[in-house]
Amino acid sequence: AQSVTQLDSHVSVSEGTPVLLRCNYSSSYSPSLFWYVQHPNKGLQLLLKYTSAATLVKGINGFEAEFKKSETSFHLTKPSAHMSDAAEYFCVVREFTSGTYKYIFGTGTRLKVLA
Amino acid sequence: DTEVTQTPKHLVMGMTNKKSLKCEQHMGHRAMYWYKQKAKKPPELMFVYSYEKLSINESVPSRFSPECPNSSLLNLHLHALQPEDSALYLCASSQDLGGGHTEAFFGQGTRLTVV
Numbered sequence: 001a002q003s004v005t006q007l008d009s010h011v012s013v014s015e016g017t018p019v020l021l022r023c024n025y026s027s028s029y030s031p032s033l034f035w036y037v038q039h040p041n042k043g044l045q046l047l048l049k050y051t052s053a054a055t056l057v058k059g060i061n062g063f064e065a066e067f068k069k070s071e072t073s074f075h076l077t078k079p080s081a082h083m084s085d086a087a088e089y090f091c092v093v094r095e096f097t098s099g100t101y102k103y104i105f106g107t108g109t110r111l112k113v114l115a
Numbered sequence: 116d117t118e119v120t121q122t123p124k125h126l127v128m129g130m131t132n133k134k135s136l137k138c139e140q141h142m143g144h145r146a147m148y149w150y151k152q153k154a155k156k157p158p159e160l161m162f163v164y165s166y167e168k169l170s171i172n173e174s175v176p177s178r179f180s181p182e183c184p185n186s187s188l189l190n191l192h193l194h195a196l197q198p199e200d201s202a203l204y205l206c207a208s209s210q211d212l213g214g215g216h217t218e219a220f221f222g223q224g225t226r227l228t229v230v
Contacts, residue, residue, distance in 0.1 A: 032217075043222055094217070
């Protein structure tokens with residue numbers, strides 16, 4: 001079974017400083033990986049996805065993620081944090097099982113942005 | 116239209132009530148999902164429908180009964196729930212294509228409170 005591990009449950013940054021949210025995956029082949037964001041009492045919004053076309057993936061709102069096979073990582077970054085980035089971030093892997101696909105979530109990282 | 120619409124947004128029900136949650140998408144997706152999310156936790160998969168057939172049931176208690184009347188609609192029937200079933204219920208859909216890196220689209224969720 002595939003899984004993702006988010007290494008930090010909470011991350012705090014100051015507004016205008018870089019953001020790094022870490023995710024490691026376990027998969028024996030090329031995984032389908034995603035980052036989603038969830039603002040308080042809201043649904044989940046896709047930030048970006050790994051498509052194997054490029055190891056550096058650009059997403060919405062200035063977020064990027066780099067797929068590193070040698071490190072089994074897919075860390076999310078942003079050069080400059082904004083107050084509106086405060087939210088819960090989930091690293092997600094898609095797995096084929098029982099004849100269909102399911103999306104498996106990491107435990108989440110809560111990002112706090114300080115003024 | 117890239118939306119997944121869930122109704123109602125909020126629901127309060129007694130332990131002896133019967134209620135239903137509804138989910139609708141018009142993106143032509145053939146896979147639909149129910150997730151349960153407790154506060155400060157990641158979403159947990161409950162059910163997956165693929166081509167209108169139940170593909171995955173993650174050992175969910177029988178007081179939760181899913182239904183997929185057609186390829187655009189997904190219901191979750193609730194009966195004799197317990198207070199610990201109070202949570203945010205999220206519906207999602209995806210293309211469920213073989214291979215590829217298709218993302219799931221999530222609705223805004225139904226906030227369920229069992230009293």
